[in-house]
Amino acid sequence: MIVARSFSPMEQKKLGCAAFFLAFFIIAVTLSSIFKPYLGPLPTLSDVYEIEGDVRIHGSTSTIFISSPPQQINSTTTKQFWSTKPYPRKEDTVAMAKVTAFKIQYATAVSSPPQCDQIFTSPAVVFSAGGYAGNHYHAFVDVLVPLFSTSHHFNRDVVFLVTNDLSGYNSSSWTSKYKSILDQLSKHDIYKTDTENQVLCFSRIVVGLIKTPREFAVVDPRYSTNNNSSTRDFNKMVRSAYSLKRESLSEDIRIFRQPRPRMLIIRRRRDRHLSNGKETVEMARSLGFDVVMKPVVWNVSSVARFVNSFDVLVGVHGAGLTNMVFLPENAVVIQIVPFGLENLARSCFGKPAEGMNFRYLEYKGSLNESSLVGKYSDGAKVYADPAAIYRKGFDGFRSVYLDNQDINLDLGRFKGTLLKALELLRV
Structure with a gap:
């Protein structure tokens, strides 16, 4: 009441209504x-x-x-x-x-x-x-x-x-x-x-x-x-x-014994396929990584042990990146984000990777790296405003950007992301 006296009658009425609805909300949530x-x-x-x-x-x-x-x-x-x-x-x-x-x-x-x-x-x-x-x-x-x-x-x-x-x-x-x-x-x-x-x-x-x-x-x-x-x-x-041996990258003495950190590139079989995957593997090896590229879809226990043996996990946005849960802490996770999927990629795997204490890197694919180029007329909203497509409904958004898009990496640009991963592994 002391506080209320400093407000006009109309303001007091508004405050009373606000307090009532706040109290009602708290009670409803509690119950x-x-x-x-x-x-x-x-x-x-x-x-x-x-x-x-x-x-x-x-x-x-x-x-x-x-x-x-x-x-x-x-x-x-x-x-x-x-x-x-x-x-x-x-x-x-x-x-x-x-x-x-x-x-x-x-x-x-x-x-x-x-x-x-x-x-x-x-x-x-x-x-x-x-x-x-x-x-x-x-x-x-x-x-x-x-x-x-x-x-x-x-x-x-x-x-x-x-x-x-x-x-x-x-x-x-x-x-x-x-x-x-x-x-x-x-x-x-x-x-x-x-x-x-x-x-x-x-x-x-x-x-x-x-x-x-x-x-x-x-x-x-x-x-x-x-x-x-x-x-x-x-x-x-x-x-x-899953009795995984590697708890943390910094505690694993094998990284100091082997000069080439191990990298797993998850290969997608259908949508969001990495078109130049072979060339990507060759470039990563030339930079000093011991690289394996393959799909991971078999027994969960086997996948867990397999993934846990790597220092770096690379994948195009998709369910395969879920396997980062099996990595040792301080490992590097690189998410390749196809055109139009920036917000989805960040919420699905970017923030979670950081919450799991991984070093997270994100490579944002440009429209020029997307197989969407040429499928729609110039100036189409698919190119100009992916957010507008999303607002119309997730099913339509998914059919364009998730189910109908592959990516051909700009290897010169992606090289910078891999060099950053090497820096993080040396820290």
């Missing part, structure tokens, strides 16, 4: 973050539900029962169940169409909860391996990193309940493909809810995964938005999962 049965209905816009009490899940019907005495339920409440999809990319309708919805409902005297087949003393996390998780990049960004953020503070004493366990390479399931990482986060068996006919009972369950503020970012739910854990912690966990 949407944590739910306990006695508080009433779950907010429908929540990304993650944390439920404590007598919680029972029947996987094959994708139903979660909350057992509450009738007097704890508001008799005026007509809605007794809520639906949620346990995948963080809520705004993407294409991804969410591939994710199973779970129904969370109260058990009442009329509709009693099913009997428990198994009772657990450990908490559980329910998540989906659907959406885009079949893609190596999205497996990490949409599931593994959010799962780390959601569950690592349980110190492995947590049960994972997974739906949409998609097949990966060699017809293995998604959970089999990333089992080494999942074992670092949980010491218990994984339950696949799609085929689980038993009723599993818990006293605490988290439905969904924390949506991180940016790609590969780690959030610790115990400390709100103040990260007490980092992306580097996630990388350490990954290196431990």
